Amino acid sequence: MALNETPQDRKRVVVVGAGFGGLTCARKLSGHGLEIVLVDRNNYTLFQPLLYQVGTAALHREAIAEPVRHIIQDNRDIQFVLAEVQSVDLTQRQIATTVGAVAYDYLVLAAGAVPNFFGNKSIRETAFALKTLSDAGRLRNQILTVFEEASVETDEARREQFLTFVIVGGGPIGVELSGALAELVQNVMLKDYHDLRIGDVKIILLEAGDALMKPYPRSLQDYTLKRLQKLGVEVRLNVRVQGSDETGVVLADGSHIPAHTLVWGTGTRAAELTDHVDAPKGRGGLIQVGSDFSLLNHPEVFAIGDFADYMFEGSPLPGLAQPAIQGGEYVAEVITKVREQGQTIAPFSYWDKGTMAVIGRGAAIASVPRPQPYHADRHRGKEQRFLNLHGFPAWSAWLGLHLTYLGGFRNRMVAALDWSWDYVRNENQDRLITAVRQKEAESDDE
Amino acid sequence: MALNETPQDRKRVVVVGAGFGGLTCARKLSGHGLEIVLVDRNNYTLFQPLLYQVGTAALHREAIAEPVRHIIQDNRDIQFVLAEVQSVDLTQRQIATTVGAVAYDYLVLAAGAVPNFFGNKSIRETAFALKTLSDAGRLRNQILTVFEEASVETDEARREQFLTFVIVGGGPIGVELSGALAELVQNVMLKDYHDLRIGDVKIILLEAGDALMKPYPRSLQDYTLKRLQKLGVEVRLNVRVQGSDETGVVLADGSHIPAHTLVWGTGTRAAELTDHVDAPKGRGGLIQVGSDFSLLNHPEVFAIGDFADYMFEGSPLPGLAQPAIQGGEYVAEVITKVREQGQTIAPFSYWDKGTMAVIGRGAAIASVPRPQPYHADRHRGKEQRFLNLHGFPAWSAWLGLHLTYLGGFRNRMVAALDWSWDYVRNENQDRLITAVRQKEAESDDE
Numbered sequence: 099m100a101l102n103e104t105p106q107d108r109k110r111v112v113v114v115g116a117g118f119g120g121l122t123c124a125r126k127l128s129g130h131g132l133e134i135v136l137v138d139r140n141n142y143t144l145f146q147p148l149l150y151q152v153g154t155a156a157l158h159r160e161a162i163a164e165p166v167r168h169i170i171q172d173n174r175d176i177q178f179v180l181a182e183v184q185s186v187d188l189t190q191r192q193i194a195t196t197v198g199a200v201a202y203d204y205l206v207l208a209a210g211a212v213p214n215f216f217g218n219k220s221i222r223e224t225a226f227a228l229k230t231l232s233d234a235g236r237l238r239n240q241i242l243t244v245f246e247e248a249s250v251e252t253d254e255a256r257r258e259q260f261l262t263f264v265i266v267g268g269g270p271i272g273v274e275l276s277g278a279l280a281e282l283v284q285n286v287m288l289k290d291y292h293d294l295r296i297g298d299v300k301i302i303l304l305e306a307g308d309a310l311m312k313p314y315p316r317s318l319q320d321y322t323l324k325r326l327q328k329l330g331v332e333v334r335l336n337v338r339v340q341g342s343d344e345t346g347v348v349l350a351d352g353s354h355i356p357a358h359t360l361v362w363g364t365g366t367r368a369a370e371l372t373d374h375v376d377a378p379k380g381r382g383g384l385i386q387v388g389s390d391f392s393l394l395n396h397p398e399v400f401a402i403g404d405f406a407d408y409m410f411e412g413s414p415l416p417g418l419a420q421p422a423i424q425g426g427e428y429v430a431e432v433i434t435k436v437r438e439q440g441q442t443i444a445p446f447s448y449w450d451k452g453t454m455a456v457i458g459r460g461a462a463i464a465s466v467p468r469p470q471p472y473h474a475d476r477h478r479g480k481e482q483r484f485l486n487l488h489g490f491p492a493w494s495a496w497l498g499l500h501l502t503y504l505g506g507f508r509n510r511m512v513a514a515l516d517w518s519w520d521y522v523r524n525e526n527q528d529r530l531i532t533a534v535r536q537k538e539a540e541s542d543d544e
Numbered sequence: 545m546a547l548n549e550t551p552q553d554r555k556r557v558v559v560v561g562a563g564f565g566g567l568t569c570a571r572k573l574s575g576h577g578l579e580i581v582l583v584d585r586n587n588y589t590l591f592q593p594l595l596y597q598v599g600t601a602a603l604h605r606e607a608i609a610e611p612v613r614h615i616i617q618d619n620r621d622i623q624f625v626l627a628e629v630q631s632v633d634l635t636q637r638q639i640a641t642t643v644g645a646v647a648y649d650y651l652v653l654a655a656g657a658v659p660n661f662f663g664n665k666s667i668r669e670t671a672f673a674l675k676t677l678s679d680a681g682r683l684r685n686q687i688l689t690v691f692e693e694a695s696v697e698t699d700e701a702r703r704e705q706f707l708t709f710v711i712v713g714g715g716p717i718g719v720e721l722s723g724a725l726a727e728l729v730q731n732v733m734l735k736d737y738h739d740l741r742i743g744d745v746k747i748i749l750l751e752a753g754d755a756l757m758k759p760y761p762r763s764l765q766d767y768t769l770k771r772l773q774k775l776g777v778e779v780r781l782n783v784r785v786q787g788s789d790e791t792g793v794v795l796a797d798g799s800h801i802p803a804h805t806l807v808w809g810t811g812t813r814a815a816e817l818t819d820h821v822d823a824p825k826g827r828g829g830l831i832q833v834g835s836d837f838s839l840l841n842h843p844e845v846f847a848i849g850d851f852a853d854y855m856f857e858g859s860p861l862p863g864l865a866q867p868a869i870q871g872g873e874y875v876a877e878v879i880t881k882v883r884e885q886g887q888t889i890a891p892f893s894y895w896d897k898g899t900m901a902v903i904g905r906g907a908a909i910a911s912v913p914r915p916q917p918y919h920a921d922r923h924r925g926k927e928q929r930f931l932n933l934h935g936f937p938a939w940s941a942w943l944g945l946h947l948t949y950l951g952g953f954r955n956r957m958v959a960a961l962d963w964s965w966d967y968v969r970n971e972n973q974d975r976l977i978t979a980v981r982q983k984e985a986e987s988d989d990e
Contacts, residue, residue: 167736246626290613
């Protein structure tokens, strides 16, 4: 079918990005007499919150990704197009992609976010990120390979470099990754490498602020710190990174940490596509949108998820799965009801379902709404509405929630199996080195 | 520890290759007061017989590969070295690797085989192979990507090219791959691509000889042919391939098949290392060895599996798992008993445990020994000693055997789950496109 012109018989909605927001929106739009074209550069949707598990070889890639076509198999009014979106022409109402132009009547931009290196070239070139499946594959290859390199390294200083991991950012990514890495070392590497001693490996977590897991209450922040330290992670607060090179990481105070692996787990910005959308941008290049997620002067164009700069009750929506999903659902309603049928709907209201993070097996933190009808208590203070958990209860909640969210029954089963087995055996089985690492890798993956 | 010189207190056996043969040999050598150094370019051992399942997205990579260090975790006298072996110095008794020289007292060469393109440059450059995990990943990406490309292709001729798959070789690889590919199309692609019709996809299996599955009895060859045709595979016998290019495949009779994907599933030769071993070679560069698998004039050096040219009862050992495993076990005995203790042991005798191949779900062929004590009947003719099965019984036997062989309990569970689910749902879930394809891919993987 011709993508470069919209169909005569019905309107076309083009959704850019098959993440939490875009996929939710496309499926909600289905069945309303519209033609939906879903465009993504990957043929799968990714469960980003578990990327660190792939990065530490606890889960195999397929367990946290699901083919888009499989998810929309029964939605015959959704066409999936595997392509990279290069630019958006708001006046001609079409997007330019690697497989040609795609015209739209409505456009939903859900291109997501990418790591923000804040213009630091040296870090961008040497640091590992954890945003895509390829990132996770590369990090996994790096982690596994440096242990191999260390095992045959006779120079002590170089060996120490190989076995030192610097992780920047005390948020969820940094905390969950350092915890998982510490457990990988304790439960697997010490068994796999007979000459390796626990003291040989250094995991250093750097945070610019004065506490880990900023949005969480103090008590959970302290628990997180203690748990990580118990796992052998060296946590350094109020530390800024200046740059990095092959030999290690340079801090703002000029000091140098010899390390072969630097993971950048702090700060994100809108995906590169934002530079090719002629619209007002907010912080990190996020597209500014109104209360109904549409662009100023372009009611037919929307931006959602962490590609959009949406203010709710005075503060920006966090770059999490829930705001993206809820935004996608709302935009589908705006298009089908408001734009198409002239109805009025209630203004968007973000329902904070809470957040959780895992530090290690049996150890997590969670801040979840108290079990009361939402409408009844949503205007009370957050501290009253939310229940703060830590330890095994939080971990169980985390496990249940993530298994439920994982796309696809089969994947859920595999993930459950991987996990339970992993949990019983303390094994990370998916530790295959599948390719060269990071910048060396021409290919989009590993 | 120093790899470039052998230890003082005990002898060192260096095993090159962690496949069926090398890994078996290393483990059998363990516990006899020797130091074993196992060298492989990958950190995992691969269950090659199921590569075609990964290539057709029926299994994820981790399900058919297991980390070597995990397998030898309890063998403290085995040291694994992740490195590529560049050459063997038979006089200095050391090998050159990418991590430096490794000296040996005994050397076991189990470097395996690679596809044999018989010097055809055009085929080597355009054809997909199915020998490594990277090969399987690349083929999977190719298969999934051409369907995406076809879905947005408006030119009919180009669309046909995208949807035509030419597979060369009527042996196990070609037969199992064409069957699995046909089922992928029927069970998955027709559901995933709403505009796709079954007639749009062409799977052409080319065999130079006059029958498929040569070593099997005629009845099973005929069954294989009928089943493949039933699955929609176009089988062409007595056809030779001349060359290939971007637009398709050129046959010996000058005719041209427009196709975007060519899979080379016929012929193997010894891994490239053979060119750097100064010893007599047989067909395909295989290292010539005596009845105890050792090299002529070098009783301390052995070659096994499909890296060795071993004649048993007048014919070469086939390049299968069993001969490699049995060879590895025997060489371990030769080293520990004959060389080290001067004992004499019975000459090597290959126990043919039979062969099987799967054509599709519920359809396979098998030629297995009749359930009688081996010694009692091994001198009777093969036709009497072997039981020929086809259809569901053969398939069940195949499934059971492969699940049993798959490395590691967890992997077995995951594979079983993948399969059973796959079988019930007729789904190939692991269809993620993880990178650019084939020659484009700089990386060793996908």
